[in-house]
Amino acid sequence: MSHSYDEQLDRLTGVLAAMSREAAGAIRGASAALLNGDRAAAETVVRGDAVLNGMRDDVHAAIPQLLVRLQPVAGDLRLVLCAMRIAGDLERMGDLAVHIAEVALMRHPVTVVPEPAVDVMTAMADAAARIADKTSVVLSTRDQLDAMQLGLDDDEVDAAQARLLAMLVSAWPYGVESAIDLALVGRYYERYADHAVNVARQVVYLVTGTIRL
Template structure:
């Protein structure tokens, strides 16, 4: 196989992953705005974004075997192509979670999903999650191992917010069972979204150092 074509395929694969990661970060921000501002049109737009990106996720999956077709690939190339499928899966799951938030907005409209007392906490979780997603997208471009490790610390902040949310839900919650379930699910969506973003960063650490930085991320 021509080395120039192979290099071009690797560059395209890395570029697609970085672009998708950046776009997914934007989608979770827009989903959160729709959630807190009760914007059904925006929620439908989020669902459309996610649906359109399915084609890109599929294209990444198709590029991986093409990038592997090379005699005597170097170790860094192998790490990239073997990590690409996993990162693409994590990014797709992030898309699905953003879609869940948008669907919840539409299911409860015109009523708000989030009762007033927990709006600040859900807003803080949304912001922390978006920040983690932004950093994961940046790490995919810079491949900075230290930045990848930093995401684990950001995720700890979200875990604390998640625990605080459940404290609120179990402390004389006056809004009924359905609202409690909705808020609990929202917390879970943000927590899982951030976990997937951190997993992407762990893969970047693997690309750079050849290991998954176990115990650090």
Template sequence: MSRYTHLADFDQLAGMLAVAGRELCPVIRRASTALLDADAEAGRTVLVEVAAARELHDRIEGWVPAVLARRQPVASDLRLLVAGLRMNGDMRRMGALAAHIAKVAVARYPDPVLPAQVRPTFVAMADAAARLADKAALVMATRARVDALQTGLDDDELDELQRSLFTKLTDDWPYGVQAAVDVAMLGRYYERFADHAVGVGRQVAYLVVGVR
């Protein structure tokens, strides 16, 4: 079995992961538009896009065991396959979290979800999440280790925004229980989205160090 055949397999995996990463970038932006602008159509579009993306994630999950069954991968190849599965899992969860954000916006339509007091925080969260999605997609394409590790630092911004939300929620919150529940959940969704983007970056950094 030729090394070229192995490389063709890994190029196919890299291509599928790159497509999955690129598709996440507009999805999280559209989910944030649904939330910030009370745009139910944008929210419904996100749900359709995330459902379609699941087919690609399922294909990747099925493809890796098939490669293992018909190949005899060496250690560096196994690292690629395992890292690919982990990145796919992180991206699947990122899509699911974008869908959760969109579902809240659609469920509350035509009313806005966010009270004025927390809207600036969510504008900043939306921007930070979109930048992390862009960076995760970029590092999968470039395998730039410094950029991959930078995702961990970028995530600090969202962690701080999440802490500021809880401060607002516990500081004489005047908007009622339902709004508090929505805000707490939405903040968590953005935080977890960022965590999974960092997970993608870590896997890329691992590959750069581990593959010679």
């Protein structure tokens, strides 16, 4: 029973690690679609959402058996409960990447991001990708300092979103439709980063039993 229990915990953490990699790939693909007009990348992101959904379902399906049949001790119980929350955040990160890709698909072949907004949107996309990579590392290492660093990266996304919104309300010359697209995309990036920070919070709780972010 103990051997099976350990195997199931290892599988649970492995699924979470795979989910984080999928979420990181999704935001990169969505950003390529948004900034480069890469239709194939956008379509790949949309199709790939089913993979993250399936992984989330695998995590949720494993939890009742771990709780009821294997009766985990306190530390492992935190892992099981955190896994459910982390899986939800990672799946939502995938959804938000899909939303960005769908905006790119909806406007294709027209580029969603006009030239004046390229720098700020690139900064937001780069920060989101960096956050996604750090999330994968944090899930693997459970390093508290790395987890807390994600809060600073999230501030970078928030600052870029603020710059974007200031640009959109200051005599934006590309029309209301363009302004709405960019405001939505900025919000999607901001929420993506927020969910990554939520993952980091759960990792800190898993290690310490305390939320410190």
